[in-house]
Amino acid sequence: MPFNNRKLSINHREGTPQLSKANRRFTMSDPSVNETNSKIHRQFRNAHEGHKSHAGLDPTRASTGVVWCTERAYEHGFDVEPELGANLGQGAPEVDDDIEGSFERPSNIHISMTGREYGPAAGIKSLRAAVANMYNAHHREGKESQYTWENVCIVPGGRAGLIRIAAVLNNAYLGFFIPDYTAYNEMLSLFKNIARGTSVILTSNPRNPTGRVVKNPQLAEIQDICRDRATLVMDEFYGGYNYTSDCSGTTVSAADNIDDVYADDVLLIDGLTKRFRLPGWRIAWIVGPKEFIKAIGSCGSYLDGGANVPFQETAIPMLEPEKVRKEMVALQSHFRDKRDYVVGRLREMGFNINTIPDSTFYLWLDLEGLPDELSDGLNFFQACLEEKVIIVPGIFFDLNPSKRRDLFDSPCHHFVRFSYGPKIGTLKLGLDGIQRVVDNFKLGAHLEQAVEYI
Template identity: 75%
Template sequence: MSFNNRKFSMNRSSGVPRESTSNRRFSTGQPSQSENDSRIHRQFRNAHEGHRSHAGLDPTRASTGVVWCTERAIEQGFGEEPEKWANLGQGAPEVEDGIEGSFKRPTEIDITNAGREYGPTAGIKPLRAAVANLYNAHHRVGKTSQYSWENVCIVPGGRAGLIRIAAVLNNAYLGFFIPDYTAYNEMLSLFKNFAAIPSPLSESDGYHINPDKIAEEIARGTSVILTSNPRNPTGKVVKNPELAEIQDICRDRATLVMDEFYCGYNYTSECDGTVISAAENVDDVDEDDVLIIDGLTKRFRLPGWRIAWIVGPKEFIKAIGSCGSYLDGGAAVPFQEAAVEMLEPNKVKVEMKALQTHFKEKRDYVIGRLREMGFKIKTVPDSTFYIWLDLEGLPFAISDGLNFFQACLEEKVIVVPGIFFDLNPSKRRDLFDSPCHHFVRFSYGPKLETLKMGLDGIERVIKKFKAGAHLD
C-alpha cells in the first residue's frame, strides 16, 4: 500500500484542520456507489479523523461508538420520546426487578458519617475485603495463595479502572485484539507510555483468541495484553483449559489485563451460576501479572452506581489506588458501603443462576427471530448479551453496518455499526476496508418488551428494502 501523495487532514505543526485539494485516496479503491450516496457514511467520514482528508469536527473531540450512535438517534427524536425507541445499542442490562431468583435491588441507601467524607482512592476496606472473599470462594478454593483486601482496588466504573491501569503501565508494546470493546479505542490513544498494537482475529474461526495467537504476540515483543473475556462484541468466551494455557504462556513474560465485566453471562455450564475468570488459574496472587477488572455494572445490573474493582498483585494495586488521587478521586463511598452485602458468595451464586437462565432465554428468542428474518447466524454466542450480527446477504443498500444503522434509526431502533469495534487508536489505520464493516452489534440486554419492539422494527427494515430491491 503506497502513501505517495496522500493528503493528511491536519497541519502537523499547528494542529489546524486544512482543506484538501483532491479527493481522498482509499487504500484499496474508492468507496462504492452505495457508500457515496449514503448520508450516514458522509456524516461518519466527516466526523472521524482518518477517514476523509478534511474532518468536519475538531479531531480532539472523541467519543465511543455507542455515544456517536446515541447522538445520531437523539438528532432523530430519541431524547424526547425514549420510550418509543428500542435501544439495542447501549451495552447495558435491564435494571428492573422481576427476574425470577434475583435479589431485589436497593431503592434507598443509608449514608453514614463516613459516607459524607472523602473516601480512600483505592476504596473502602470492607468492600475491598468483600471482593477478595468473593474471588477466593468462587475461584481459589484449595489454593495456597489467596487474595486479600490489599489485592483489590475499587474504582468509579470500568472506564476509570482501565484508565488507571493504563496510567501505571511501563513503557511497553500493548497488544489488543480486534474486534473489541469500543471504549478501549480512546483509552489507548490517551497515554504515550505504551504503544498499542492491534492484532486482528479471524472471522472464520469465530474471532477466537487461542494460545498460539498469544504466543505470537509475546514473540514479537508485546509485554502487556488487554482483552475482554467474555468477548465484547462477539459474545464468545475463552475458558479452561485454553484460558489456563494462555496464562501459562504470559506468566513471567507479559502483564495480562482481563476485562471480565460479562463473566456472569456464561451459558456454557447449563446456567448453573458458574463464572469464568482468570483468577482460577493464577498461581501466586502477588507474583502473577494478571489484572482482572469487573464490577456491579453488568452482572449485578447496576450501571448507574459506578462501582467496579480491579483485582491483582499488591504492587500493582498500590500504584493503581494512588493514581486515583489525580485521575478520578475514587468511587462514591455510600454506594461502596451498600455494595458490601451484595457480594456474599452464596448470594452471588444464586444471583448468577438467575441471571444466566433469564438472559439465555432472551438470547434464544432473539436468535430465533433474526433467523426467521433471514439472518445467517453461524455461531450462537455462548456468553455476554451481544450478537455480532452479519449483514451479508441482506439487500445491498443495507448490507453494511452504517447504512443498516441508519435504516434502523428510521424505525426507532438503535444498533451499533461493527466498524466501531475495529479499534483504531489515534486513527492510524484506514478503516474503510474493515472486515467489521458488514456487521452490527445487537444487544439483548434490554427487557423482553424492548427486544420485541426492536425486532419488529428490524423486520420492517428488511421487508422495506427487499421490496425496494425487487422493484429495482
C-alpha cells in the first residue's frame, strides 16, 4: 500500500509508525528517534489512544495533566515517603500560617443552624455582598457603576464555576489561547460551536502556566475590542500574585475597566483557593452582569448543588477590603522572594531564563538548550521523577479539545511548568533533584566522549 498523501501517527504500544484513522488529522512527519525510544512517550501515547474524545469512557486515562503526572509519580513510589520528594507540579500555594504579615486562617469552623440547611445554589447573600464590596473597594472606587450582591455567584471551586459558565454559554463559538490552564481542555468540549464567529473568549489572567500578566492599558484595549462583540471570561485566580507594582498589594482584575457592571459582557472568576491559600475550602465566585449571574446560579441546582454553607459564612470576615490589601502585600513579598530564589538556582544550573515571571507562582521553563534526551517536557519529567521531583510537561497546557493536532506537534512540547507554590524547604529539595538530573546527563556525556576516544 503506498503511503503517498497519507498521514502518520504512532503505534500506541510499540511506538512505531502506523496509518492514522481516516478522520484523524495527525502529523505528516515521522516520529523522532527520541520519541520512539522513550518509554514515557510511548506510555503517554497509550494513555491517549487515538486521541479519543470520550475520555470518561476510559478509566485508565487521567483528565488533567497534573493528575496524570501524579499517577506516574505514585508508580515510582512517590507516595511511600512523600517527605523525601518535592511536588513542584500541583498548582497549590503553601497553606501554613507562617508567612510574615499574613492573617491567621481559621482552625475550626462554627456551624450555625443555617449552616445545617441546604444553601442557595448561587451562594448565601451575605458572602455575595462581601465579594461585591471587595471588588468595589479595590477596582471600582469613584466609578458610578458599582457591584451589588446580585452581580456575584458563589460556586464550589473554580472548576465548578467554569462548568456552570459552560452550561450557560454552551451554544457559542468559543476562542481560547495557548498555553493555558489544563482543566480547560475537557471543559471546552462542552461548547457546541454551532455558529461562525467567536462570541465567547476564555483566558486566565494572570496567565497559567506562563507566569505573565496582561495589565492596563493593554487589558483595557482587549476589553474594548470585546465590548458588544463577545463575552469575555477572565479566570483571575492568580490576580493577587502580582509583582509588577513592587508588592504594594495591588491586584489585577478586568473589573477596573468595566463601564457598566450590569451591561458589560465580562465574567470574572476567582476565589479563596489561590490568593487566600485555602484550596481545600472549595469556595470561589463568579462576578458579572445580573442576567448572567441568575442563570449561572440556577444551573448550579442541577450541576453541583452549591458551595458549603459553613465555609461561606466563615469566609465573610476575610474579605474586608483593607484586610485583603494587607494580605496581598504579605503574599506578594513572600512569593516574589521564592520566585527569585528559584530563578537564581535554575540559571546557575545553566537554564536559559530570558523572561522572569511577573505574576502567579509558576515558571514556564524552556528546555530546548538541554541535551536531546532532556529537551522535551515528557523526558525531562521522567528524569525528574527518578530524583523524586514532580513537574508538569508543557504539552498538557496545549489546549486541543477537538483533537485536531498530533500530541507532539505542539509549541509547548519543549517546556515544563515549574511551581514555586510550595514552601521554601520543598523548593530547595526539588531544585537539588533537578541539579542531580543535569549533573547526571553531563556525566553521561563525558563518559560517552571518553569511550569514543578509547
